Amino acid sequence: MTPCRSLAAAAILFALCVPGSSATAQETDLRPVQVGSKNFTENVLLGEMATLLIRTDGLPASHREAIGGTRVVFDALVAGDIDIYPEYTGTLKHEILADLELETQNDLRDALAERGLLLGPALGFQNNYALGMKARRADELGIRNISDLVRYPKLVFRFGNEFMDRRDGWPVLRDRYRLPQSDVRGVDHDIAYRGIDSGGADLIDLYTTDAEISYYGLRALEDDLGHFPSYEAVWLLRNDLLERAPDVIETLSQIGGQISEPDMIAMNARVKLDKTPAGLVAANFLRDRLGIRASFELESDLARFWRCTVEHLTLVGVSLGAAILVSIPLGIAAARHRRLGRLILSSVGVIQTIPSLALLVFMIPLLGIGGPPAMVALFLYSLLPVVRNTHAGLSGIPIQLRESAEALGLPPNARLRRIELPLAMPSILAGIKTSAVINVGTATLGALVGAGGYGQPILTGIRLDDVNLILQGAVPAAVLALLVQGFFDVTERVTVPKGLQLEAR
Amino acid sequence: MFSLRGISKAYDGVSAIDGCDLDVTPQRTTVLIGPSGCGKSTLLRLMIGLTSPDAGEVHFGKTPMTLDSAPGLRQRMGYVIQDGGLFPHLTAEANVTLMATYLGWETERVRSRVHELANLTQLPETALGRYPVELSGGQRQRVSLMRALMLDPDVLLLDEPLGALDPMIRFDLQSDLREIFETLKKTVVMVTHDMAEAVFFGDAIVLLRDGRIVQAGSFDQLRHAPEDEFVTRFLRAQRLPEVNPA
Numbered sequence: 001m002t003p004c005r006s007l008a009a010a011a012i013l014f015a016l017c018v019p020g021s022s023a024t025a026q027e028t029d030l031r032p033v034q035v036g037s038k039n040f041t042e043n044v045l046l047g048e049m050a051t052l053l054i055r056t057d058g059l060p061a062s063h064r065e066a067i068g069g070t071r072v073v074f075d076a077l078v079a080g081d082i083d084i085y086p087e088y089t090g091t092l093k094h095e096i097l098a099d100l101e102l103e104t105q106n107d108l109r110d111a112l113a114e115r116g117l118l119l120g121p122a123l124g125f126q127n128n129y130a131l132g133m134k135a136r137r138a139d140e141l142g143i144r145n146i147s148d149l150v151r152y153p154k155l156v157f158r159f160g161n162e163f164m165d166r167r168d169g170w171p172v173l174r175d176r177y178r179l180p181q182s183d184v185r186g187v188d189h190d191i192a193y194r195g196i197d198s199g200g201a202d203l204i205d206l207y208t209t210d211a212e213i214s215y216y217g218l219r220a221l222e223d224d225l226g227h228f229p230s231y232e233a234v235w236l237l238r239n240d241l242l243e244r245a246p247d248v249i250e251t252l253s254q255i256g257g258q259i260s261e262p263d264m265i266a267m268n269a270r271v272k273l274d275k276t277p278a279g280l281v282a283a284n285f286l287r288d289r290l291g292i293r294a295s296f297e298l299e300s301d302l303a304r305f306w307r308c309t310v311e312h313l314t315l316v317g318v319s320l321g322a323a324i325l326v327s328i329p330l331g332i333a334a335a336r337h338r339r340l341g342r343l344i345l346s347s348v349g350v351i352q353t354i355p356s357l358a359l360l361v362f363m364i365p366l367l368g369i370g371g372p373p374a375m376v377a378l379f380l381y382s383l384l385p386v387v388r389n390t391h392a393g394l395s396g397i398p399i400q401l402r403e404s405a406e407a408l409g410l411p412p413n414a415r416l417r418r419i420e421l422p423l424a425m426p427s428i429l430a431g432i433k434t435s436a437v438i439n440v441g442t443a444t445l446g447a448l449v450g451a452g453g454y455g456q457p458i459l460t461g462i463r464l465d466d467v468n469l470i471l472q473g474a475v476p477a478a479v480l481a482l483l484v485q486g487f488f489d490v491t492e493r494v495t496v497p498k499g500l501q502l503e504a505r
Numbered sequence: 506m507f508s509l510r511g512i513s514k515a516y517d518g519v520s521a522i523d524g525c526d527l528d529v530t531p532q533r534t535t536v537l538i539g540p541s542g543c544g545k546s547t548l549l550r551l552m553i554g555l556t557s558p559d560a561g562e563v564h565f566g567k568t569p570m571t572l573d574s575a576p577g578l579r580q581r582m583g584y585v586i587q588d589g590g591l592f593p594h595l596t597a598e599a600n601v602t603l604m605a606t607y608l609g610w611e612t613e614r615v616r617s618r619v620h621e622l623a624n625l626t627q628l629p630e631t632a633l634g635r636y637p638v639e640l641s642g643g644q645r646q647r648v649s650l651m652r653a654l655m656l657d658p659d660v661l662l663l664d665e666p667l668g669a670l671d672p673m674i675r676f677d678l679q680s681d682l683r684e685i686f687e688t689l690k691k692t693v694v695m696v697t698h699d700m701a702e703a704v705f706f707g708d709a710i711v712l713l714r715d716g717r718i719v720q721a722g723s724f725d726q727l728r729h730a731p732e733d734e735f736v737t738r739f740l741r742a743q744r745l746p747e748v749n750p751a
Contacts, residue, residue: 400588404586405592406555407579408579408603408604409576409578409604414607419592423592497594497595498594499638
């Protein structure tokens with residue numbers, strides 16, 4: 001029977017993919033150096049640069065770009081999902097390890113060593129936090145220092161989401177300067193720039209190396225009470241990377257102290273404003289400044305499309321397949337035992353109410369970053385429609401038919417297999433179809449935890465304000481949803497017994 | 506064949522059967538009749554174990570009907586309900602052979618039995634490959650009867666088997682059914698609300714009212730020696746012409 005065959009395929013898919021996440025000891029030696037980066041342009045660019053450098057020195061390396069915010073990337077480093085990423089000293093001292101109240105650079109080194117981490121060579125520039133306004137508007141109001149803001153309680157503040165609740169971010173800054181503004185909300189850092197340009201915000205947080213500062217004619221306000229620490233760019237790596245790749249420090253030292261603040265701003269501008277691929281900008285810098293010929297291969301649109309498609313289909317296939325395998329038995333159990341049924345239906349219902357973003361992030365501590373947490377989250381989301389429709393399909397079988405099967409003398413399991421499941425098949429398939437379509441759409445969020453898929457071009461497009469890139473993710477995701485729907489329409493024609501598809505005469 | 510002793514059954518506190526004793530004579534047709542809600546269908550469902558009594562015992566032969574014994578006993582009974590109860594996802598033939606296939610009968614044995622039953626019930630062989638929705642009401646009842654007879658059961662239980670058919674088809678099927686019963690010499694228990702049908706089929710007629718058996722006996726006994734004024738009223742309400750059972 002065809003449903004059995006497709007279930008089996010899903011089971012095999014699941015079995016193949018899940019062990020893939022746990023590498024054996026032997027494989028670890030061959031594992032490429034995993035470079036990570038946070039989800040903003042400069043960090044991605046530096047991640048590209050590190051990847052190119054390490055590869056040039058003959059080690060395999062891959063870049064898991066824009067995995068998430070500070071906390072996600074740092075946790076991924078501690079968990080060993082990545083080996084190295086660019087970080088900033090101020091963020092380490094005042095956000096990630098703020099509880100320890102570290103004073104000196106040595107304190108920081110000790111604290112990191114306790115976590116199996118190592119502070120690598122500094123890059124040469126600082127990327128500090130600052131508050132910025134349109135220069136003209138600041139002049140109109142006579143604002144030069146952050147203290148001046150106290151006189152203008154009506155100003156609209158829009159901060160990057162991370163800045164809103166960082167320990168060195170808005171809450172502490174507000175208390176320090178006794179700022180009275182109440183219209184303060186979090187937005188995506190990249191979108192904040194567009195907000196201030198369109199007049200939707202009076203003041204935003206800046207990273208001082210952001211290219212947009214001069215592009216949008218913004219001015220960084222003087223931090224006259226010295227609230228912001230300095231954020232020196234450094235490589236942060238795992239100690240055990242040195243066992244696998246002892247020369248990696250030396251490799252990275254080649255750009256130690258070589259990138260000045262104007263250099264970084266110029267590179268950010270190339271990526272952000274000129275839409276040059278980050279890898280190309282990084283490769284050019286290595287060649288022009290250090291004479292290092294890094295071979296950078298630009299991933300063609302087609303290659304990226306293919307990679308994203310494979311990643312997306314894997315996410316959907318594994319999560320949906322596993323969900324079907326689990327949901328149908330759950331639906332059967334729910335239909336057979338009324339009290340258990342209520343418990344099952346309300347449990348899967350509650351799972352559905354967890355916001356998908358939150359569910360994805362809950363998975364990170366358990367499963368790290370990448371495919372597995374996204375698959376588990378998608379799996380959980382796919383349960384409800386199938387469980388509910390299996391239950392409804394079985395419960396909706398007319399009593400005469402159920403009793404006719406019983407009266408024939410068929411035992412319960414044979415009744416289920418030969419009569420009840422085939423009769424419930426249209427309803428079960430409708431549930432699977434609903435799950436699949438939701439799954440394809442929700443899987444775009446997997447990119448937030450580094451799972452790739454069509455969500456990745458969408459996220460990168462949002463970051464770089466590149467509509468073309470957004471469409472490269474959004475359009476295939478929509479088309480895939482339609483294809484999946486079409487696939488299940490055909491499956492329905494094949495697997496729903498013919499007698500149930502005929503019109504009564 | 507069946508013996509029911511002290512049976513009571515209530516649904517949600519409403520009594521459906523209230524202290525019934527009944528013995529079903531082998532190789533005879535027993536008809537259960539009575540007004541709506543008198544418990545005649547419940548009595549039939551108790552016999553095949555689709556429902557179990559609150560008090561009393563149902564015996565099939567010498568075996569008590571229990572949850573454990575029911576599946577085995579049911580293979581020795583055939584059950585036909587009003588609209589046939591055919592499985593819509595299976596063809597007529599698959600409906601008929603479902604149980605035999607499950608029990609692992611050989612293909613040849615299945616085929617010859619289906620052929621035999623199609624002849625017996627006068628179902629055209631072309632109808633065997635059709636799905637229930639493609640069959641007429643009368644054909645559906647013939648298929649349902651074939652399904653009930655497939656394992657050559659000792660007993661046929663029929664719950665208003667002709668209730669949903671229009672009068673002409675019903676008339677033909679009544680004649681065919683009686684002929685089949687006479688040929689097979691099976692024990693038959695049939696539920697109906699139609700006295701003419703009861704008289705036509707029934708060697709014994711069991712009249713029920715409010716979950717109790719009012720009188721059991723032949724039509725003549727009911728007509729000439731009513732045990733209760735209700736018997737007379739019930740017969741009169743059916744507006745029977747003077748019937749002379751053949």
